[in-house]
Amino acid sequence: MAKKHAVIIGGGIIGASCAYYLAKSGLSVTLMDKGGLCTEASKASQGHLFLWELPPVNVILARESKKLYMQLIDELDVDLEFRPTGSMSIAETPESLVSLAQTCEQLQAIGVDCEVLDRATVLRREPNLSTHITGGASFPEDAQLNPLIVTIGLVEGARKWGATIRLNTEVIGIQIDNSQTIKAVETNNGTIQTDYVVNAAGAWSGMIADMANLHLPVMPRKGILMVLDQVPQDVMNCKIIMASGYLDSLKSGNKTAVAANIQQTRGGNVLLGSSRAFAGFDKVVNPEVISEMARRCLRFFPCLKGMQVIRSWAGLRPYSPDMIPIISDTKVKGFYVASGHEGVGITMAPITGLLISQLINNQTPLLPLEPLSINRFDPEISA
Amino acid sequence: MDKHPRTYEGKTEIKIEHPDMIICRCEEVTLAQIIEAISEGARTVDEVKRRTRAGMGLCQGRTCSRLVRHLLAQHTGQNFHQIPPMTARVPVRPIALEVLASLEDDTNG
Numbered sequence: 381m382a383k384k385h386a387v388i389i390g391g392g393i394i395g396a397s398c399a400y401y402l403a404k405s406g407l408s409v410t411l412m413d414k415g416g417l418c419t420e421a422s423k424a425s426q427g428h429l430f431l432w433e434l435p436p437v438n439v440i441l442a443r444e445s446k447k448l449y450m451q452l453i454d455e456l457d458v459d460l461e462f463r464p465t466g467s468m469s470i471a472e473t474p475e476s477l478v479s480l481a482q483t484c485e486q487l488q489a490i491g492v493d494c495e496v497l498d499r500a501t502v503l504r505r506e507p508n509l510s511t512h513i514t515g516g517a518s519f520p521e522d523a524q525l526n527p528l529i530v531t532i533g534l535v536e537g538a539r540k541w542g543a544t545i546r547l548n549t550e551v552i553g554i555q556i557d558n559s560q561t562i563k564a565v566e567t568n569n570g571t572i573q574t575d576y577v578v579n580a581a582g583a584w585s586g587m588i589a590d591m592a593n594l595h596l597p598v599m600p601r602k603g604i605l606m607v608l609d610q611v612p613q614d615v616m617n618c619k620i621i622m623a624s625g626y627l628d629s630l631k632s633g634n635k636t637a638v639a640a641n642i643q644q645t646r647g648g649n650v651l652l653g654s655s656r657a658f659a660g661f662d663k664v665v666n667p668e669v670i671s672e673m674a675r676r677c678l679r680f681f682p683c684l685k686g687m688q689v690i691r692s693w694a695g696l697r698p699y700s701p702d703m704i705p706i707i708s709d710t711k712v713k714g715f716y717v718a719s720g721h722e723g724v725g726i727t728m729a730p731i732t733g734l735l736i737s738q739l740i741n742n743q744t745p746l747l748p749l750e751p752l753s754i755n756r757f758d759p760e761i762s763a
Numbered sequence: 764m765d766k767h768p769r770t771y772e773g774k775t776e777i778k779i780e781h782p783d784m785i786i787c788r789c790e791e792v793t794l795a796q797i798i799e800a801i802s803e804g805a806r807t808v809d810e811v812k813r814r815t816r817a818g819m820g821l822c823q824g825r826t827c828s829r830l831v832r833h834l835l836a837q838h839t840g841q842n843f844h845q846i847p848p849m850t851a852r853v854p855v856r857p858i859a860l861e862v863l864a865s866l867e868d869d870t871n872g
Contacts, residue, residue: 416810423813528813536803545804609821609857647816665853671866678864685864688857690821
């Protein structure tokens with residue numbers, strides 16, 4: 381019997397991971413992207429493995445994903461620049477410290493390793509932090525890696541398992557037969573017959589779903605980052621330090637939210653984030669936003685004031701209305717969705733690829749899939 | 764004066780006799796690494812950048828972007844002039860973080 385064929389739409393880290401796990405499982409795989417590899421949200425990332433983004437279902441996904449990363453380091457045989465850095469969240473007011481402590485309690489209840497730290501402990505660990513801070517929390521399970529290397533490594537890994545990569549290939553239609561089953565994907569470079577389609581088109585996944593007459597409420601959410609020239613490694617001992625308001629900034633609704641998020645890479649560059657804004661598909665770097673990011677980050681680390689900003693850029697992250705990704709089959713047989721990861725796409729890429737592979741291959745999924753199903757947005761089914 | 768026509772014609776041939784030659788000085792990326800990225804499928808300056816870090820350093824590709832275009836032309840048969848330069852990003856020239864932080868104050872005042 382001929383191998384079943386899967387088309388993965390999207391050359392970001394989620395598509396790359398789906399391609400890798402599906403090709404490894406024995407399917408014939410074609411990965412396509414309208415542009416190149418890792419050109420959108422996957423490159424607008426700080427490479428933070430974020431093990432404690434609530435709600436709890438995200439924490440569980442992140443935890444399993446990190447285990448898979450540990451395996452991928454060997455499997456891909458590529459230096460992913462993985463570092464078990466841990467992270468710290470820093471409060472600037474007594475109220476935000478109380479709120480951070482409450483978050484930690486909630487996280488500890490679901491098995492997250494974290495510890496609330498008083499002001500003196502934080503300042504002893506991070507002597508370059510501004511002394512106005514009121515305390516913080518440490519998250520030793522968090523880690524760092526290089527998302528560009530991971531994405532390209534997964535694609536090269538998929539290629540070794542026989543996957544075909546088609547770049548500059550834009551999907552213009554999805555063919556579905558009368559029994560609501562996937563038939564083919566139409567592109568600007570011809571039509572490909574296929575058994576399965578995985579929609580991993582990130583911020584564009586809503587448009588791809590439309591082509592299959594499916595409602596997928598994923599929206600582009602812009603995030604801006606800046607990078608500083610290489611900075612002495614001892615500026616920060618913990619390489620991932622963020623404002624305690626970071627989680628709240630994700631729930632900011634329509635207004636542009638900025639929260640300090642400061643990370644130093646293995647190469648010594650400091651990445652400064654972060655912002656979130658709904659602005660359609662606009663990727664302009666807004667001067668007032670990066671200026672506000674600069675002020676916020678300097679509030680934490682005044683010693684960075686003379687360091688050089690060399691680049692800033694924006695990415696469109698796939699926002700899911702309930703902040704939980706969509707990893708799901710659909711009403712259209714053979715059409716799957718892997719999207720809506722917003723800021724945790726890097727963190728959740730391996731588990732997403734594995735779950736999609738298990739779904740398509742009719743294997744028992746590693747985790748329950750109901751909370752991740754597209755059906756939760758369908759009023760007829762979820763009612 | 765026709766001393767350096769190569770720059771304008773895009774015909775510089777970068778010999779591969781010295782694979783350790785540094786193409787991107789800021790990130791210390793060698794000729795061999797650039798050629799490897801091209802052989803793995805990179806077809807644009809940005810794709811080479813994402814695979815090697817060439818152009819990600821302090822000068823943001825001011826020197827190496829052109830050399831990478833030459834190498835792409837040489838090894839893929841593309842026309843030098845049709846290979847777009849690296850995407851330029853704000854702030855274009857490095858500026859101190861404190862200067863950027865004072866931006867809004869300036870515009871308001």
